[in-house]
Amino acid sequence: MPALLTIGEVSGRSGVAASALRFYEERGLITSERAGSGHRRYPRPTLRRIAFIVFAQRLGLTLEEIATELAKLPPDRAPTRRDWSRLSRGWSERIDHRIAELERLKAGLTECIGCGCLSLDRCKLSNPDDRAARLGPGPRYWIGDRPLSG
Amino acid sequence: MPALLTIGEVSGRSGVAASALRFYEERGLITSERAGSGHRRYPRPTLRRIAFIVFAQRLGLTLEEIATELAKLPPDRAPTRRDWSRLSRGWSERIDHRIAELERLKAGLTECIGCGCLSLDRCKLSNPDDRAARLGPGPRYWIGDRPLSG
């Protein structure tokens, strides 16, 4: 087990494309040392950092938000479990919110779409707060949302 | 209450921007009649159609998928509640799946990130089903998955 990993090794282990890793570096989510050749070399803790990034993305955080979180980690030493858990404080609540919305949407399947009350200004599905929460353009996938192509 | 609504009225009632409504029309999700002036006029059932679109988007369907679903509605008459509920058959299960994933992610917050097992190749968050190919931008696979060749 070498102390430093190449971009190819990190990509292979993490499943994150090399181009994505360079992109993350550009955005300040990860850093790399360089070999004499100019090639990137990653310390092992970077793997966990990447795991955190992927995890946070599943929760719907943008890369910018993730970068902000990661910036809270100590720059001078490898993060401890306490460091990591501090970052995810408050995420539970966020997840609960989304679960609650899904429950509401599910109820709406039978109660609203089925029953005929699916009118925009009266249906409880049409929650202004929820819709307002979605700022900006782009695909509005939230936690775990994927096309129902299966 | 007029029989036909202008794009501004529909936008106001639905909370969906006029530009988005035109965009939906371009993509075949909604249709409009035209006044002599060339201005769009929407029959009232279009409001429900739009509600359905917004709803489906919250569930993570793409506009293309939503268009496919909407195409199943009878073209010759206003959809009944039975027509609508037919479309959403099977969505409950999808929602349950997503809720389950969220519960797992939430558990991972304390069990995985906190405890130190957030290692790329062993963490139970790394569920193959969940990280099944998601096309387009964003994280396509989770740790251990091989990139889809091609």
Added chain:
DNA sequence: CTACAAGTTCAAGTGAGCTTGAAGTCAAGG
């Protein structure tokens, strides 16, 4: 030494889901 794989940078492209801007039309009010 030659191949060739794997790495580098930088610029441009992709796709979803819109928004914005330009340029023009149309109806109503003063």
Added chain:
DNA sequence: CCTTGACTTCAAGCTCACTTGAACTTGTAG
């Protein structure tokens, strides 16, 4: 008549999260 405002089309722009391609360098196996 003039203005205002709501509408029209069409093209281009924007965000996010990357990917792809071009042109080039480095590392390694035979």
